[in-house]
Every structure is written in structure tokens, then in C-alpha cells.
Amino acid sequence: MLLGLCRLVILVSLLYPSAAFATQEHGGAEGLVSHELAHLFFLFATAYLLWKTASIRSYSPYIQLRRSAVFFFIWNIITFTTHILREYLHPAQFKGMLFRADNTISLLWYAGTILEHLFLVLACWYFLKTLLDLKKLFHHTEA
Amino acid sequence: MFLSLYPGLLVDFIGSLAVIVITFTAVRTSVHISRYAPDVLLFRYLFYQSIVLFVFAAGRATGHIIKRVLLLADRGDIWDMISPLSGGLNTLTFVAFSIIILMYVNVRSLSRQIKALIAEKKRYKSLLEYKTRIFDSMLFPAVVISEEYEILDANRPFIETYQGKNRKIIGRKCYEVTHGLPHPCASGDHPCVVKDVIEKGKTLISIHRHRTPIGDRVFELYTSPVYFEHIHKHAVIEVCRDITDEVNAEAERERLRRQIFQSQKTASLKTITEGIAHEFNNILVGILGNAELILQMSSDSRLRDRADKIIHASQRAEELIKKMLYCRRAMQSPKRPFNFRLFINDFYKIVLSSKPANVDATLRLDIDDITLTGDPEALNEAFINIVKNAFQAMPEGGRLEIDIYQTRKSKNDYLVIEFRDSGEGIEPQVLERIFDPFFTTRDVGSGTGLGLFIVRGIVESHEGEIEVKSTTNKGTSVVVYLPCH
Numbered sequence: 001m002l003l004g005l006c007r008l009v010i011l012v013s014l015l016y017p018s019a020a021f022a023t024q025e026h027g028g029a030e031g032l033v034s035h036e037l038a039h040l041f042f043l044f045a046t047a048y049l050l051w052k053t054a055s056i057r058s059y060s061p062y063i064q065l066r067r068s069a070v071f072f073f074i075w076n077i078i079t080f081t082t083h084i085l086r087e088y089l090h091p092a093q094f095k096g097m098l099f100r101a102d103n104t105i106s107l108l109w110y111a112g113t114i115l116e117h118l119f120l121v122l123a124c125w126y127f128l129k130t131l132l133d134l135k136k137l138f139h140h141t142e143a
Numbered sequence: 144m145f146l147s148l149y150p151g152l153l154v155d156f157i158g159s160l161a162v163i164v165i166t167f168t169a170v171r172t173s174v175h176i177s178r179y180a181p182d183v184l185l186f187r188y189l190f191y192q193s194i195v196l197f198v199f200a201a202g203r204a205t206g207h208i209i210k211r212v213l214l215l216a217d218r219g220d221i222w223d224m225i226s227p228l229s230g231g232l233n234t235l236t237f238v239a240f241s242i243i244i245l246m247y248v249n250v251r252s253l254s255r256q257i258k259a260l261i262a263e264k265k266r267y268k269s270l271l272e273y274k275t276r277i278f279d280s281m282l283f284p285a286v287v288i289s290e291e292y293e294i295l296d297a298n299r300p301f302i303e304t305y306q307g308k309n310r311k312i313i314g315r316k317c318y319e320v321t322h323g324l325p326h327p328c329a330s331g332d333h334p335c336v337v338k339d340v341i342e343k344g345k346t347l348i349s350i351h352r353h354r355t356p357i358g359d360r361v362f363e364l365y366t367s368p369v370y371f372e373h374i375h376k377h378a379v380i381e382v383c384r385d386i387t388d389e390v391n392a393e394a395e396r397e398r399l400r401r402q403i404f405q406s407q408k409t410a411s412l413k414t415i416t417e418g419i420a421h422e423f424n425n426i427l428v429g430i431l432g433n434a435e436l437i438l439q440m441s442s443d444s445r446l447r448d449r450a451d452k453i454i455h456a457s458q459r460a461e462e463l464i465k466k467m468l469y470c471r472r473a474m475q476s477p478k479r480p481f482n483f484r485l486f487i488n489d490f491y492k493i494v495l496s497s498k499p500a501n502v503d504a505t506l507r508l509d510i511d512d513i514t515l516t517g518d519p520e521a522l523n524e525a526f527i528n529i530v531k532n533a534f535q536a537m538p539e540g541g542r543l544e545i546d547i548y549q550t551r552k553s554k555n556d557y558l559v560i561e562f563r564d565s566g567e568g569i570e571p572q573v574l575e576r577i578f579d580p581f582f583t584t585r586d587v588g589s590g591t592g593l594g595l596f597i598v599r600g601i602v603e604s605h606e607g608e609i610e611v612k613s614t615t616n617k618g619t620s621v622v623v624y625l626p627c628h
Contacts, residue, residue, distance in 0.1 A: 035234045038235075042240065045245050095150075101144050101145075113154075124165040127169060
């Protein structure tokens with residue numbers, strides 16, 4: 001089912017690539033500010049986690065958790081910035097599947113939309129690694 | 144400078160797909176970990192975080208699909224309406240994720256907690272190993288049974304003794320495993336002691352016949368009470384000592400003892416009988432000779448009549464003595480090789496011609512041509528005696544089956560001749576004495592009580608054995624074993 005869903009997303013998007021912005025937009029009724037505040041909160045939480053676990057050096061699951069927090073932290077910064085940069089872009093810069101990057105802001109936004117996913121995947125991956133390490137640790141003691 | 148938006152689009156899809164798969168796996172893994180230690184707060188937080196991450200990933204992908212479908216249908220207005228919901232969910236998941244982080248980061252000494260938990264698990268594992276090794280190294284099968292007759296644990300000897308092919312033992316009912324019963328044992332010779340032991344709180348010893356993959360075995364069971372405090376459950380631990388060999392050895396000893404006793408008794412009786420018969424025969428010669436002289440010399444009719452009666456009685460006594468001495472003659476008769484198959488066919492013809500009309504007789508021969516060494520006339524006499532007894536045991540009619548086959552007994556090959564009748568059977572107290580000379584259950588004058596005595600003598604003179612099994616009102620089985628030399 002999951003695979004089917006993903007196939008559908010890919011098919012629909014490749015066939016109809018109109019207004020394809022990789023980073024989620026948060027305008028309108030929701031408001032950019034509330035979303036950006038959530039990002040800041042997330043940023044703070046991950047920073048706090050890193051600070052609290054700074055003394056842990058050799059404990060494998062915590063190391064993975066710290067790595068996950070680092071990548072979540074970077075992802076938050078990139079996404080936070082990308083959302084702000086999006087506000088400075090003009091609709092005329094988008095022509096079908098082409099984007100006119102004529103200044104630094106445009107280039108940064110373009111890079112941000114691609115990079116944020118990379119860091120999100122890495123953050124989620126290390127979060128999963130934390131759980132897998134814990135599972136392995138318990139499985140080892142059970143066996 | 145124009146840049147393609149496709150790379151962003153591609154990264155978006157691949158990234159979304161990867162995040163969905165990763166977070167879904169994280170949810171499953173966190174569920175798995177929570178099972179190990181459901182009380183540890185950190186694991187619960189990690190589980191919630193996994194859920195939130197999955198909702199974030201799935202929500203984002205769903206939002207993208209809806210967006211693209213609506214834009215394709217030229218309904219951007221609907222997307223404008225619902226996009227705040229999608230974005231709102233996105234925002235909510237960030238907040239939830241952050242709150243959870245802040246919650247578990249503040250739980251002090253989490254790593255110490257996990258380490259302690261692991262250490263406890265290791266200690267538990269080592270204790271479990273220690274207990275299992277002791278339990279498994281026991282010489283006898285042992286099993287822990289709950290109050291509801293469920294097998295909670297069993298050591299290796301128990302599993303090896305009772306587990307057949309592909310049969311599981313733990314979790315099954317004890318009466319199913321050890322007795323093959325659908326209900327707890329309740330009969331008089333198999334009283335179930337589980338409830339008694341729990342109630343009385345002391346060890347009880349009982350003897351049970353258990354069903355094992357190698358056949359029925361007799362076990363001496365030592366059942367002791369156990370109380371599991373942490374789950375408030377009563378149970379018993381049962382140690383099963385296989386005493387089948389001891390029981391069989393005891394039965395064999397008893398059988399031999401009785402056999403020796405019987406042989407000694409028979410030998411004594413034989414000596415006495417033969418001695419009396421010989422002496423009595425000498426006396427009879429005198430009585431008979433003198434009675435015949437009186438008959439010849441006297442003309443007194445009354446005296447002649449008396450002498451005639453003396454001669455008649457003496458002749459009857461002579462017949463009896465002949466029978467008494469027949470056993471010795473049969474035992475001492477010369478042995479010669481003969482074809483047993485031909486012999487038994489001739490014997491069966493006699494059986495068929497002499498059987499009462501209301502008796503069915505069958506012969507089953509499960510042997511090849513066998514040459515036996517013996518006295519066929521004496522054996523014929525013995526078998527006819529057995530068959531006569533069988534016919535007399537079925538006055539209302541019945542069935543006589545004669546089975547002949549070979550068997551191996553005490554490392555020797557034997558030819559078995561089994562006579563089974565469906566007659567009235569023999570009482571156990573009578574059965575013990577049927578081979579005694581002059582023992583008869585018939586009316587005085589209608590039987591000498593020497594028939595089976597002679598049969599036994601003949602069989603033993605052939606180095607054979609004779610066994611009689613009988614059930615009252617069901618029938619009797621006489622089994623003759625003759626060695627195949």
C-alpha cells in the first residue's frame with residue numbers, strides 16, 4: 001500500500017509538474033509566523049537535547065540520538081530560512097518547470113529546497129538507528 | 144539564469160518516500176523495544192516520537208498528493224482552502240516532536256536507567272540459565288504443572304521422554320501429554336495428585352502408567368507444591384522416576400518364583416503319585432489274583448458274586464494306575480524328528496470330528512514347514528486333552544481358535560500353539576491348581592483330575608512351557624511353547 005501511494009505521488013507529479021515547490025509552503029490562514037515559531041521551538045528542543053546529552057560519549061544509542069538531533073537542527077535552520085526566502089521570490093520567476101535565479105536569495109532558496117530533504121532523511125535515519133541499536137542491545141541480552 | 148525545478152521535485156519525492164519508510168520502520172521498532180521494558184519512560188517517549196515522525200512524513204506526502212490532484216483538476220481554490228490544514232498538521236507535528244524531546248531530556252540518568260535495565264536482564268538471563276542447567280541436568284524427567292493442569296516448564300529429560308515427533312509440551316495439559324487423555328486422571332489406579340498436593344502443601348508419591356513415544360511406561364511420581372509469589376499462583380513440580388524395568392523385573396521374579404514352586408510341587412506330587420501307583424499296583428496284583436482264585440475255586444454263588452465285584456473294582460483301579468503311570472511313560476518315551484505341519488493337520492482332523500455341533504473351530508497356521516523333535520503321540524494326547532477341556536467349558540457352544548506361530552522368548556525360538564475358547568473361564572483360585580494331580584472341579588467319579596497334570600508332564604518332557612490365562616465368563620487361553628531345535 002505504501003509503495004502504491006509513493007508510485008501514485010511520483011506518477012502524478014511527473015505528469016503534471018505545475019507549481020512544484022519542494023518545500024512546504026505555509027502562507028494563508030495558517031500563517032508563516034506560527035509555522036516559523038514551530039521551527040524555532042523544534043530548533044530549541046534539538047539544541048537542548050544536544051546540550052543535555054553532551055557528556056555521553058560511549059553509549060551507542062545516545063550517540064545515534066545525538067546525530068539525529070544534529071541533523072534535525074540543521075534541517076530546521078535550512079527549512080526556516082527557505083520559508084523566509086520564499087517570501088522574497090516573485091511569481092514571475094517561475095515558468096513551468098523552470099526557475100529564474102537572478103540573485104543570491106533565489107540561489108539560496110533553490111539550494112535550500114533540495115538540501116532540506118537530504119538532512120531530514122539523515123535525521124530520521126539516525127533516529128531509526130537509535131531505536132535499532134536499543135533493540136539490538138536488548139535482543140543481545142535476551143538471546 | 145534559469146534553473147530546472149525537477150531536481151527539487153525529484154528530491155522531494157525520493158525524500159518523502161525514504162522518510163515514510165524510515166519512520167514506519169521506527170514505529171515498528173519502537174513497539175518492539177517497548178515490549179522489552181514497558182515501564183521505561185524513555186522507550187515510551189521514543190515510541191511517541193516515532194508516531195509523530197510518521198504522521199509528519201505521511202501527512203506531508205498525502206498533502207502533496209491532494210495538492211497535485213487538485214491542481215490537475217484545475218481546483219486550486221480547494222487547495223487554497225485545505226492547504227492550511229495540511230500545513231497546520233505539519234506545524235503541530237514539529238511542536239509535538241519538540242515537546243517530547245524536552246520531556247525525556249529532563250528525565251535524569253536515562254542512560255543509567257537503561258544500563259541498569261540491561262544489567263538486570265543479564266542477571267535474569269544468567270539466573271535463568273543457571274536454573275535451566277540444574278533442571279536439565281536432573282537424572283529424572285521433571286515438570287512444573289499449574290493448578291489448571293497446564294505444563295509451565297519441563298526439563299530436558301522430560302521432553303526427551305514424552306515429546307514425540309513435532310509435539311510441543313509447554314502450555315499443554317499434563318493429562319494430554321502423559322496419559323493421552325482429554326480430561327484429568329480420575330480413576331482409582333490413576334488418582335491425580337495435583338489438587339491434593341496444592342491443598343495439603345506436602346509432597347505426595349504416586350505410581351502412574353504414562354504413555355510415551357516408546358510405549359507405556361510405569362512411573363513413580365514425586366509431586367511437591369510450589370508457590371510463585373510474583374504471580375500469586377500455585378503449582379506443583381513433579382519428578383517422574385521410570386520404574387518400568389523394576390516392575391517388570393519384580394513381575395518376572397514373581398513368575399519364576401511361582402514357576403519354581405509349581406515345578407517343585409509337581410515333582411513332589413509326581414514322585415508321590417508314581418510311588419503310590421507302583422505300590423498300589425503290586426497290592427492290586429495280589430487282590431486281583433486272589434479274587435480270580437476265589438472265582439475259580441468256589442461254587443458258592445454269593446461268594447462268586449463278591450469275588451466278581453472285587454475283580455471289577457480292581458480293574459478300575461488298574462486303569463487309574465495306568466493313567467498315573469502314563470505321564471512317566473510319556474516323559475520317558477523316545478523322541479524323534481517329525482513334520483509339525485503334517486502332525487497338526489492330522490490333529491485338527493480329530494478336533495473337527497470330535498467337536499460338539501454347537502462349537503466352531505478354526506485353525507490358523509502361521510508357520511513354514513517345521514521339523515520338531517519329540518513324541519507326536521504324546522503331544523497329540525496332550526493337545527486332545529486341552530481341546531476336550533475347552534469343549535467342556537462351552538456347554539452352550541462357542542468358538543475354539545487354534546493359532547500356531549513362532550516367537551522368540553528368552554533368546555530362544557519357540558513354536559507357539561495357542562488354544563483359545565470362548566467358554567465360561569476359570570476362577571483365579573482354581574487356575575492356580577489346575578495342573579495338580581487329582582484336582583478336578585467335576586463331580587466325583589466323572590473325572591480323574593489327571594488330564595492337565597499329564598499335559599504339563601508331556602510339554603515339560605519336550606522342554607516346553609505351558610501358560611494358562613483365563614477370564615471368568617469370557618474364555619480361557621492355553622498357550623504351549625515348544626522349543627524349535
